[in-house]
Amino acid sequence: MRIVNDSLLFLVLRRMRIPLIVMILIYAISIFGLVLIPGIDAAGQPTAPMSFFDAFYFISYTATTIGFGEIPNAFSYGQRFWVTVCIYLTVIGWTYAILSILALLKDEGLHSALARTRFHRKVKNLSEPFCIICGLGETGGLISKTLDQVQMRFVVLDTRAEPLQELELGDYQADIPALHADAQIPGTLLLAGLKHPHCKAVLAVTNSDEANLAIAMTVRLLNPSIPIIARAEHAATAANLNSFGTNFVVDPYALYARRLGLAMRSPACYQLVECLTRVPGSPIPEPHQPPFGKWIICGYGHFGRAIVNHLDSMGLHDNIHIIDPRPTSPDDHLSIVSAGTDANPLIDAGIKDAVGLVAASDNDINNLSIAITARELNPDLFIVMRQSSSGNSALFEAFDANLTMVTTQTVAHACLSYLTTPMLSRFIREVEKQSSDWAESVLANLLPICSGRVPYVWTTRINRVKTPSLTQKMLQPEHHVPLSVLMTSNRNRTQSLKVQPLMLERAGQITLCPDASMALQTGDKIIWAGSREAWSEQKLTTHYTNALDYVLTGQVSSGSWLGKYLHS
Amino acid sequence: MNLEKVVFGFFILLAATLNFGFFIGDIARPELHHVYELFAAIVVNLIATTLKFGDRTQIGAIHLATSLVADLQLIAAAITWGVAVHVMQVGMTPEITASVVSLSGGALFANVVSVILLIAETLMMRR
Numbered sequence: 001m002r003i004v005n006d007s008l009l010f011l012v013l014r015r016m017r018i019p020l021i022v023m024i025l026i027y028a029i030s031i032f033g034l035v036l037i038p039g040i041d042a043a044g045q046p047t048a049p050m051s052f053f054d055a056f057y058f059i060s061y062t063a064t065t066i067g068f069g070e071i072p073n074a075f076s077y078g079q080r081f082w083v084t085v086c087i088y089l090t091v092i093g094w095t096y097a098i099l100s101i102l103a104l105l106k107d108e109g110l111h112s113a114l115a116r117t118r119f120h121r122k123v124k125n126l127s128e129p130f131c132i133i134c135g136l137g138e139t140g141g142l143i144s145k146t147l148d149q150v151q152m153r154f155v156v157l158d159t160r161a162e163p164l165q166e167l168e169l170g171d172y173q174a175d176i177p178a179l180h181a182d183a184q185i186p187g188t189l190l191l192a193g194l195k196h197p198h199c200k201a202v203l204a205v206t207n208s209d210e211a212n213l214a215i216a217m218t219v220r221l222l223n224p225s226i227p228i229i230a231r232a233e234h235a236a237t238a239a240n241l242n243s244f245g246t247n248f249v250v251d252p253y254a255l256y257a258r259r260l261g262l263a264m265r266s267p268a269c270y271q272l273v274e275c276l277t278r279v280p281g282s283p284i285p286e287p288h289q290p291p292f293g294k295w296i297i298c299g300y301g302h303f304g305r306a307i308v309n310h311l312d313s314m315g316l317h318d319n320i321h322i323i324d325p326r327p328t329s330p331d332d333h334l335s336i337v338s339a340g341t342d343a344n345p346l347i348d349a350g351i352k353d354a355v356g357l358v359a360a361s362d363n364d365i366n367n368l369s370i371a372i373t374a375r376e377l378n379p380d381l382f383i384v385m386r387q388s389s390s391g392n393s394a395l396f397e398a399f400d401a402n403l404t405m406v407t408t409q410t411v412a413h414a415c416l417s418y419l420t421t422p423m424l425s426r427f428i429r430e431v432e433k434q435s436s437d438w439a440e441s442v443l444a445n446l447l448p449i450c451s452g453r454v455p456y457v458w459t460t461r462i463n464r465v466k467t468p469s470l471t472q473k474m475l476q477p478e479h480h481v482p483l484s485v486l487m488t489s490n491r492n493r494t495q496s497l498k499v500q501p502l503m504l505e506r507a508g509q510i511t512l513c514p515d516a517s518m519a520l521q522t523g524d525k526i527i528w529a530g531s532r533e534a535w536s537e538q539k540l541t542t543h544y545t546n547a548l549d550y551v552l553t554g555q556v557s558s559g560s561w562l563g564k565y566l567h568s
Numbered sequence: 569m570n571l572e573k574v575v576f577g578f579f580i581l582l583a584a585t586l587n588f589g590f591f592i593g594d595i596a597r598p599e600l601h602h603v604y605e606l607f608a609a610i611v612v613n614l615i616a617t618t619l620k621f622g623d624r625t626q627i628g629a630i631h632l633a634t635s636l637v638a639d640l641q642l643i644a645a646a647i648t649w650g651v652a653v654h655v656m657q658v659g660m661t662p663e664i665t666a667s668v669v670s671l672s673g674g675a676l677f678a679n680v681v682s683v684i685l686l687i688a689e690t691l692m693m694r695r
Binding site for chain 2: 010011013014015016017020021024025028031032035051052053
């Protein structure tokens with residue numbers, strides 16, 4: 001869009017109009033005066049006035065204060081009077097022009113125009129796939145840090161200036177184009193590269209459901225081929241987003257309720273899923289087992305409702321007690337109207353014989369107060385807390401609830417796993433169906449290779465573009481390429497890489513934890529978990545024939561394609 | 569009534585009329601083409617150009633272009649005049665006068681286009 005560059009030039013020209021006119025007038029008046037006033041020669045006789053050229057020449061060096069005393073004859077008194085006036089006039093004129101330019105440089109409008117131009121240029125020059133992140137709050141910040149870690153490029157839009165300044169100061173590997181603008185305005189999204197050929201996805205992760213909806217709508221209409229990932233706190237927004245085909249709607253509360261249900265059913269499955277969806281490099285999550293029994297839900301808002309729905313579906317309908325300050329109709333559950341921050345309503349709800357409590361209100365301090373009171377009344381309670389603001393992290397850590405649901409982190413983890421490994425959601429659905437024993441066996445293989453940190457998760461597609469050397473080898477009929485090739489080090493083939501295949505998809509059919517001896521076929525997609533080093537080593541094997549030959553046969557073949565061609 | 573529009577129209581018309589005043593008269597007779605007229609035409613043309621800065625519309629762009637053409641032609645005329653009188657010191661011979669006046673004639677054409685654009689723009693405005 002050339003409009004951006006042009007508008008900058010026009011803005012400068014428009015602001016400089018009056019100073020320029022003032023300068024032209026001052027020059028014209030000065031020159032005209034000199035042309036009218038007669039001069040004087042060495043003998044004291046009056047001579048003709050200066051010509052236009054002489055006058056222009058004289059004013060040019062006087063006005064710019066160069067003071068080049070070159071005109072041969074001394075001036076007459078008339079000329080001296082006029083030149084005195086000219087000197088003051090032109091100095092005032094220049095000062096005014098320079099001050100106008102300085103004021104223009106400090107101008108807010110010019111700055112934003114400059115920022116837009118710079119941003120547009122950076123986006124235009126992106127030559128790798130990138131996604132657009134709208135909203136750089138806690139969620140957006142976490143997403144951008146992790147994407148930078150896995151070397152995916154992205155563009156950031158936010159309506160506030162502070163997070164963008166932090167982004168500039170932050171420790172990022174890539175240069176991140178960022179703009180202080182409202183992503184709800186379609187022009188902003190276009191500027192951020194919505195129609196750029198490398199744009200791969202748009203993330204609407206602002207704090208406002210309304211803004212996310214507007215962004216998703218803009219993307220759907222202006223570039224329908226691009227996937228949208230949108231955050232929705234209200235069920236109505238989620239339904240609305242789904243209605244026009246948003247690819248991935250993140251409802252953090254429903255997602256968390258589902259995870260909690262999984263943990264109740266099988267702690268190992270829960271740990272496996274958490275381990276694969278968190279930010280790579282963070283500590284491995286602990287296994288948790290929320291007990292079956294009587295649960296107290298404090299706060300029947302979006303989160304409370306999502307939890308209750310899920311517990312209902314697990315057959316705990318009669319064991320749920322709801323405490324909420326608003327008189328709601330909680331679908332014929334037992335309920336008490338109270339904030340739940342003091343002991344009496346908790347005792348009334350039967351805290352003594354309850355097994356779990358969810359502090360689900362949207363006020364962090366109330367949640368802490370509820371949890372502290374409840375733990376005093378019944379120290380064995382399993383406590384799940386909702387944390388809305390990351391500013392309160394220190395308090396939540398100090399309390400140390402069994403599980404803490406941080407809204408922003410839940411959204412970020414979901415977005416990240418969708419962006420980096422789209423197939424992972426299918427794997428997670430499969431895990432939800434599996435038994436604890438199965439999950440424990442997967443974890444037993446996985447945990448030793450991650451050395452206490454959440455592993456990287458990635459997908460390998462077996463095709464000519466993504467894995468050229470492997471595909472070439474598979475085309476030769478006598479070659480049988482097993483999965484173990486991708487799990488062997490290409491430096492020393494007796495060592496295996498720190499990777500674990502999680503799932504293999506072939507023509508729509510999936511195999512969980514495929515066996516290492518399984519033969520690969522073109523079109524296979526494999527999800528892996530493992531260390532970053534293993535990932536890059538595996539990439540080398542799939543791209544470089546000599547490395548693949550070594551892994552397959554143990555023979556060190558060397559030389560380029562040209563060398564081999566000439567040799568044979 | 570908009571004062572800015574009055575000033576804008578005034579300068580465009582004045583640029584054209586002054587240009588015309590200099591141009592009119594036998595092309596080779598220096599006494600019919602006074603240097604003050606050329607000076608005034610140049611100054612007013614420059615001001616008219618500056619007033620046209622910063623209009624992003626299509627018609628604004630053409631306005632600016634015509635003014636720049638007129639400036640260029642008039643300044644070329646002034647340089648020809650100055651070089652003939654001061655550098656070559658041949659004075660205003662009929663040939664030099666003719667080339668100065670024909671350069672200003674080109675500028676006059678550009679100025680006329682400018683005036684036509686101004687009138688067209690005014691007529692296009694809905695009441």
